[in-house]
Amino acid sequence: MPPSIPQFSQLRQWLAPATGDDVRAALTGKRLDIHDLAALLSPAAEQFLPEMAARSGEVTIQRFGRTTQIYAPLYLSNFCINRCAYCGFAAGNPIPRRKLTLDEAEAEAMILYKRGFRHILLVSGEAPKTLGVDYLEAITLRLRDRFAALSIEVQPLDEDEYDRLFKAGITAVAVYQETYDRRVYDRVHLAGKKCDYDYRIGTPDRAGAAGYREIGIGALLGLADWRAEGLALGLHLQWLRKRFWQTAFTVSFPRLRPAAGAFEPLVTVSEKNLSQLMFSLRLFDPDVGLILSTREEARFRDGMLGLAPTRYSAGSCTAPGGYTSGEHDGEQFSIGDLRTMSEVCSMVAAKGFDPVCKDWDREFQTQGNSTAAPSIQQV
Amino acid sequence: MQIILNGQQKNLDHNITLSTLLDSLNLQPDTMVAEINGRIIKPGSYPQLELKDGDKVELIRFVGGG
Amino acid sequence: MLSIADTSFSSRLFVGTGKFASSSIMRQAVEASGSEMVTVALRRVDLENPADDIMTALDLTKIHFLPNTSGARNAEEAIRLAHLARAASGTSWLKLEVTPDPRTLLPDPVDTLKATEELVREGFTVLPYINADPILALRLQDAGAAAVMPLASPIGTNQGIRTTMQVEIIIAQARVPVVLDAGIGAPSHAAQAMEMGADAVLVNTALAVAGDPVRMARAFKAAVEAGREAFEAGLGRQSKTASASSPLSGMLTADLNFIQA
């Protein structure tokens, strides 16, 4: 049974009556409920943004210490069978298509490894026949001994497929609902399996059942009312926490930005809105990981450090093969923070935080030993 | 013959059934449960169940408890 | 309304039936409490003195019977008692207690989990009595327990809730109902448990040893209702609003000049 998220019209009714007193109450309360979250996301909270930021920063440092996790995405393929109105990889878009061979993917990973990354996020468009579980398993077996954490952001899979990849050594699954507003969801997902809202929203449950250490959810900001989207994310998180208490959760908030010739966001979400959203979720769920990617500009990322986010990508290229070629053609979205990993790490350190590339050692965990590793030549 | 009833030795005539034993003790069968040699006895079978020498009989019922 | 294993209860007060001066006082106290769930224990029939049976003392059309396994020191003994309880009561509901230490009667987490796994397999509706250990509560939930019953303080101590931090975590995390058990010595403790968001409380000694158990039962009934009402009304929010006249004085603010308008 997938989580049932109320209609956005209903969520807006939770947001509407929030007053300054409700925001104050949420800011000083210790265990926040969904109505506190609504207050923090409401327009009434906007005048409290500096207080929210300070409180959010306190909680973040208390729970995560003075550390920031660093990772990089590795784009495996930009083939996609879906047509999402907002995405450059959408089927039918006239872009150069490429799927890395296993050797090419490994070479890309090794470039990241040499730059110091120990956590990589394997990303691909959704084209199961082009890039399926066999491929993902093979690349995982090649990489797992060198990377402490291997996450995937690929098409939604079934539980037995998640199980297979978990045993091979994938540590985390990210799958974003994009928008929790069904009406908008139907409007922007024009073709492909992704049109099925319920299958997608049930995906984190399937990954949870397979035992993943971490699951990421998220919403693409710019499609629907971001305040209601934030409430929906809170509800989804609450649902998942009750079911999968052994799993850590992260939330991402990729923000659609207006760009020439590209998809025009349906609603505008400003940096101020995004920060309010992140502070609210931090106060609602002190332990949730919050990700701020290179979509956002360096100035904003630097300012947000320590206030709510716990994980930054760095030195990202979102085109398959981009690390090897140095080219950004065929990217999924353009980058707002173009600094290299070491530049980002220096910034983090200069602000008094420790950039963490490796959270744990695979050697001491029981998951990735289940599938025997073939020798690299065999694959 | 001898049985052990709730931990105590008890002398009984031969061929006595569980029903007869409960009657002789003034116990209502529907408010308790009997276990013989570790096996729970179905209430319906009390009248047919003949006790044997050496049986360990436990008669148990609910009492107040928290 | 409280629901455990698909059964609904309009009262959130569970009552234990031990230690009362007489079974008639016990019956009156249970009635006055409004409870719909009472716990009972299994013991050998006292052959010298076969007193009235407790099942006949209670109106079982209104009240669910929750046999416990008190006296069991390990999983094996608890499972045997469970079988007897099911045979004697016809219900497969069970309050699982495994208490190897006769002095404190603190529950054994390892054997409680073992017994829960086995009894759930056998179709029992298991409500395990546990120390207020959040991970144990979740492990039991995963093993199929229908509710968890963490202790407020060691049984019979009447100390109230001494496990607040852990109980709060259990309430926040558990998917199954949380019934606070043991150590609830006064109606204020019961109200506090309900205000924290516990789904129900179980009270025994505090009633049984009260000067007037029937009036005390009424007091607990009122306290549980008041505490629940407060919880549902959003207690925290009200008390926090009361300080709104001094708007967040002393609260830090962060400089957000980096944000582009």
Ligand code: SF4
């Ligand atoms: S968002 Fe994902 S599924 Fe949609 S078109 Fe882009 S790559 Fe494909």
